[in-house]
Amino acid sequence: MKSIQLNGKTIELPETVHCIQDLLELYKLENRIVVVEVNKEIIYKEQYTAQALSNRDTVEIVHFVGGG
Amino acid sequence: MLKIAHHTFQSKLLLGTGKFPSFEVQKQAVEVSGTEILTFAVRRMNIFEESQPNFLEQLDLTKYKLLPNTAGAKTAEEAVRIAKLAKASGLCDMIKVEVIGCDKSLLPDPVETLKASEMLLAEGFIVLPYTSDDVVLAKRLEQLGVHAIMPGASPIGSGKGLINPLNLQFIIEQSSVPVIVDAGIGSPKDAAYAMELGANGVLLNTAVSGAKDPVKMALAMKLAIEAGHLGYEAGRIAEKNFGEASSPTTGMVTS
Numbered sequence: 001m002k003s004i005q006l007n008g009k010t011i012e013l014p015e016t017v018h019c020i021q022d023l024l025e026l027y028k029l030e031n032r033i034v035v036v037e038v039n040k041e042i043i044y045k046e047q048y049t050a051q052a053l054s055n056r057d058t059v060e061i062v063h064f065v066g067g068g
Numbered sequence: 069m070l071k072i073a074h075h076t077f078q079s080k081l082l083l084g085t086g087k088f089p090s091f092e093v094q095k096q097a098v099e100v101s102g103t104e105i106l107t108f109a110v111r112r113m114n115i116f117e118e119s120q121p122n123f124l125e126q127l128d129l130t131k132y133k134l135l136p137n138t139a140g141a142k143t144a145e146e147a148v149r150i151a152k153l154a155k156a157s158g159l160c161d162m163i164k165v166e167v168i169g170c171d172k173s174l175l176p177d178p179v180e181t182l183k184a185s186e187m188l189l190a191e192g193f194i195v196l197p198y199t200s201d202d203v204v205l206a207k208r209l210e211q212l213g214v215h216a217i218m219p220g221a222s223p224i225g226s227g228k229g230l231i232n233p234l235n236l237q238f239i240i241e242q243s244s245v246p247v248i249v250d251a252g253i254g255s256p257k258d259a260a261y262a263m264e265l266g267a268n269g270v271l272l273n274t275a276v277s278g279a280k281d282p283v284k285m286a287l288a289m290k291l292a293i294e295a296g297h298l299g300y301e302a303g304r305i306a307e308k309n310f311g312e313a314s315s316p317t318t319g320m321v322t323s
Binding site: 008028 | 084111123152158251
């Protein structure tokens with residue numbers, strides 16, 4: 001089983017999650033405005049299905065929040 | 069009109085989106101403020117909890133330009149990372165460079181701000197650095213090619229207004245790019261004052277979101293900025309150290 005670091009937390013990936021798109025769907029984020037970074041590299045929408053997740057990847061999912 | 073790189077705006081008010089009491093109040097405040105530029109911060113999503121509504125996702129994004137900030141960054145490299153994440157959303161090409169160098173005053177780190185601005189310009193961003201009111205730093209930023217200079221009026225969220233109007237005036241008079249007074253605005257008089265000095269715009273957040281009635285304050289700020297700008301264009305009278313009658317001094321009705 002693969003485990004990744006997701007937004008600072010270590011999680012075990014379900015067998016069904018292979019790529020970024022799967023991960024976003026797992027957390028019901030596929031229709032939200034988010035930006036994804038894997039090992040400090042930005043992953044663009046077009047790459048969501050191509051970008052496979054590997055064991056020990058560090059993934060950040062960020063969004064816009066209120067700020068000045 | 070406020071012109072930043074290829075963008076033009078009718079409104080000279082840039083509004084922050086932090087700390088509003090509710091989305092409903094925030095929506096109304098944004099609406100009445102007339103703003104066309106909204107700032108946001110970039111943060112980790114709280115994905116492990118029930119999805120929370122997001123203000124940005126409720127906006128009509130055709131009506132507003134987004135100005136994400138790099139708040140949270142303490143180094144140029146961190147600011148660049150945040151800026152790239154923001155741009156990757158595909159929703160914006162402008163970035164407010166904000167690199168804080170002092171936790172107590174929240175004043176920007178001039179060295180890292182300069183460095184971050186240079187790196188982001190090289191990456192093709194439209195760069196609007198939040199800076200202290202240092203006149204020479206503003207010149208150095210302009211020489212780099214930033215698209216606007218955003219000197220603080222006083223520390224972020226302090227509401228102290230313009231503590232060094234002379235420095236702001238030096239920056240405004242010598243800058244060939246727009247100067248947007250950012251941070252520290254407390255009341256409409258501060259916003260009007262900044263515009264009277266010749267600023268091209270004012271960026272504020274807490275002054276509206278923290279007001280007792282944020283919607284009314286948003287309107288007050290809009291009007292203050294318009295009044296201040298008109299006053300600047302109209303050209304105020306010189307100050308004198310004596311009184312000068314405004315009524316005729318001849319033809320008095322005397323006994």
